[in-house]
Amino acid sequence: MNICSCEVKHHQLKKIVITGGPGAGKTALLETTKKEFCQHVAVLPEAAGIIFGGGFWRHNSIPGRKAAQRAIYFVQNEIENLITEENNTVVALCDRGTLDSLAYWPLSESLFWEDLNTTKEKELSKYAAVIHLHPPKKSNGYNRQNPLRIETDIEAAEIDKRIVQAWEGHPNRFFIDSEEDFLVKITKASQTIRKHIPDCCKK
Incomplete structure (x- = not known):
């Protein structure tokens, strides 16, 4: 992390979603940004x-999948509320956003909005930008080294499509394709993030 000398006490907070299917490189990208930008750029935990890391049951039943996505939605919402209320962050990089839960929701979209008492318009309006990283194919580097990643490369591709649909309608979306050289992909994504960072907070 760099310490910047910005004298502006309070910037207008921008929340940027980093999303994409399993194994797309979101974690690696966010770890890179921690070193690249100043203390006013926060990386929110997933x-x-x-x-799931805390032991929440990962049942494949309809009630189990609904419960998991409700829990994820509300935890995500509270993390974002916290960073907003503390009011000392310029850009919040969100490791997925609230609408990612829609991609994993086992029932109709209308029941998602009803169950969570929200609307798509409300959720989309929370974020200044959405950066979508596409996962690689198995032949191009997909792996399951993350112990919480249970999806095959084929399942990851299907989830990726559902995430694209979940965020449909956001006016400021960017897609980062998979590359043979992973560093090329990370560089492209970092450059996209950098466009939304105030000059005083760049290295």
């Missing part, structure tokens, strides 16, 4: 990692 709600699903908090939930």
Whole structure:
């Protein structure tokens, strides 16, 4: 992390979603940004990692999948509320956003909005930008080294499509394709993030 000398006490907070299917490189990208930008750029933890890493049951039943996505949605929402209320962050990089839960929701979209008492318009309006990283194919580097990653490369590709649909309608979306050289992909994504960072907070 760099310490910047910005004298502006309070910037207008921008929340940027980093999303994409399993194994797309979100974690690696966010770890890179921690070193690249100043203390006013926050990397929010992934709600699903908090939930499942903490032992939340990962049942494949309809009630189990609904419960998991409700928990993830509300944890994500509270993390974002916290960073907003503390009011000392310029850009919050969200490791997935609230609408990612829609991609994993086992029932109709209308029941998702009803169950969570929200709307797509409300959720989309929370975020200044959505950066979507596409996962690689198995032949191009997909792996399951993350112990919380249970999806095959084929399942990851299907989830990726559902995430694309979940965020449909956001006016400021960017897609980062898989590359043979992973560093090329990370560089492209970092450059996209950098466009949304105030000059005073760049290295």
